[in-house]
Amino acid sequence: MRLLCVFLMFLGLVCQAEPVYEFDNPVDRARFQQFNEELRCPQCQNQNLAGSDSLVSETLREDLYEQILAGRSDKEIIDDMVRRYGDYILYRPPFDASTAVLWLGPFGLLLIGGTVLLLMVRRRARQTAQDPELSAAEQARLQRLLDEHDTQAASREQP
Known part of the structure; x- marks a missing residue:
């Protein structure tokens, strides 16, 4: 019996249901998905709302859902989010100082x-x-050294 209770408690933790956001039309659903992709989680490091499992992201998703159902425009929703969380929440912050x-x-x-x-x-x-060319004397000396090297190499090769 105890094992069954522990199993059910564990199962409850594993099977936590994610909230389902239902919309009356596909346009609102698309807006919600776009906001989830384009807004950054204020708690997570460089993660959007869709990819975050934090409590803050869950609260923001619920807030977005309610604002979309209330008929607020995209600009009103963005302005509200920026007012509360600053430009950090936007992946593409506005250009200012x-x-x-x-x-x-x-x-x-x-x-x-x-x-x-x-x-x-x-x-x-x-x-x-700017590298100077070799003078005639330097070229002659270089040729003499090369010839000496070649004769020494040839004498080493002959048995």
């Missing part, structure tokens, strides 16, 4: 990286162009 680094940072880093790469290529090209 506080989010300018988020929007312009990647382009700035790309510009800096391109500039550094261009300067390195130019410096290497300049160094290559």
Whole structure:
């Protein structure tokens, strides 16, 4: 009997029912799904409402459901969420002074990286162009050293 009670308690934990949100029309259902995909869970690290199992996300989903059923527009719902949770709740925050680094940072880093790469290529090209040619005496000495090396290698190869 005890084993049956423990099993039923465990089964109750495993089979927790997720709330079912039913809508009168497919447009409202699509809006709800879009909000779930585009709004970030305030508690989780970089996870949308649809993928989060936190209590906060569950509460937000219920709130979204109620607001959609109440006939609120998308803008009203977004404004309400931003008012309560800040721009963090949006995966695509608006462009303003506080989010300018988020929007312009990647382009700035790309510009800096391109500039550094261009300067390195130019410096290497300049160094290559400035490398002096060998004088006739240096070329003769180099040829003599190569010839000596070849004769030593050939003498080692002969038994």
